[in-house]
Amino acid sequence: MIEPSDAAARRAVAPVVCYPIADLPQPDLALYQHAAEGAALVAEAVAAPRDAACIEVPAGSFLRITCINGPQVGDLNLFNANDLTERFYSGKTRALHGTHVTTGDRLWSSFPQLRPMATIVADTLDWYGIDEFGGSVHDVIGTRCDPYTGRLLQGSDYHHCCHSNLMRALADHLDMSLAGAEPHVHDVLNVFMCTGFTRDTGQYFMKASPVRPDDYIEFFAEIDLLAVLSACPGGDCGSEHTSDTAPCHPLKMNVRTPVAGALAQWSPPKRNAYDGSHGR
Numbered sequence: 001m002i003e004p005s006d007a008a009a010r011r012a013v014a015p016v017v018c019y020p021i022a023d024l025p026q027p028d029l030a031l032y033q034h035a036a037e038g039a040a041l042v043a044e045a046v047a048a049p050r051d052a053a054c055i056e057v058p059a060g061s062f063l064r065i066t067c068i069n070g071p072q073v074g075d076l077n078l079f080n081a082n083d084l085t086e087r088f089y090s091g092k093t094r095a096l097h098g099t100h101v102t103t104g105d106r107l108w109s110s111f112p113q114l115r116p117m118a119t120i121v122a123d124t125l126d127w128y129g130i131d132e133f134g135g136s137v138h139d140v141i142g143t144r145c146d147p148y149t150g151r152l153l154q155g156s157d158y159h160h161c162c163h164s165n166l167m168r169a170l171a172d173h174l175d176m177s178l179a180g181a182e183p184h185v186h187d188v189l190n191v192f193m194c195t196g197f198t199r200d201t202g203q204y205f206m207k208a209s210p211v212r213p214d215d216y217i218e219f220f221a222e223i224d225l226l227a228v229l230s231a232c233p234g235g236d237c238g239s240e241h242t243s244d245t246a247p248c249h250p251l252k253m254n255v256r257t258p259v260a261g262a263l264a265q266w267s268p269p270k271r272n273a274y275d276g277s278h279g280r
């Protein structure tokens, strides 16, 4: 390896934030949080350990994911309930809000709609911040554990990775085949997962989640959503995934709808206003 003579000067160039978000339309968090106070429970679903569950979240209602028995990480897929091609875009959410998300951040949808699908209105782990290893909670950097990577790295087949769990739940919910469901499964929001990148090799790391029973994260649905949540076979992701080794626990999802009139000042986000001509 040969370093150029001006290597230090090149490294010393100051970074520039790729996507400054000061000009993004800001969610009216006070309005959402006020509406959440009087909201009534309308639906509930539980993702069993090493399995997944679906729940429909109408626009203008709240989706809460709660840790109920013990520390457990969840892998969340979100779809426009009326158009499966509009789905959560983990990469763009990361580019806009950073590697981990919390209260006030938004979950963005894929092209060409690129609009906020959901806004995080509450997060009982918001106190965690960034730890001494560079780790933080609720990441949009991991993809989801899957049997293909498991086969590459371990040479064996494991059938209850989050990818497969999400596939089965989506297929059952929409009455489609597993093969039909697979292309819809996408990179997730890693709910409650504590992750970062190692400082020396830049590798994706995980560590035992700080989540405890009764901790929750809550989202406001900006559009009609279909949410699919897998209770990861990694459990708290403190040791390993893609196996039955880790203790695993269920995760609860519930949907609450605000009282009439509570959202009178809110309207759903329109699809992205780019004209779509792409230079032609």
Ligand SMILES: [Zn+2]
Pocket: 075, 144, 145, 161, 162, 163, 231, 232, 233, 234, 241
């Ligand atoms: Zn997983």
